[in-house]
Amino acid sequence: MSINSxxxxxxxxxxxxxxYAVPRRGRxxxxxxxxxxxxxxxxxxxxxxxxxxxxxxxGAGRWLGSMNRRQKDE
Numbered sequence: 001m002s003i004n005s006x007x008x009x010x011x012x013x014x015x016x017x018x019x020y021a022v023p024r025r026g027r028x029x030x031x032x033x034x035x036x037x038x039x040x041x042x043x044x045x046x047x048x049x050x051x052x053x054x055x056x057x058x059g060a061g062r063w064l065g066s067m068n069r070r071q072k073d074e
Contacts, residue, residue, distance in 0.1 A: 001041040
């Protein structure tokens with residue numbers, strides 16, 4: 001899906017409406033799914049890259065959180 005297509009404008013409209021329809025605590029989920037859908041609409045082969053990126057980012061965040069907790073305990 002190209003960003004200068006009608007399909008993208010429809011996708012963007014649905015994403016924005018969904019974002020504001022969901023309570024504040026759940027808006028990150030809308031952004032996560034909208035971003036993943038947009039990325040995967042370009043190429044299904046990109047799902048491997050997307051999965052690895054999500055896994056590494058999540059793991060790094062968990063690791064940094066544990067390092068922060070250890071530092072506070074000292």
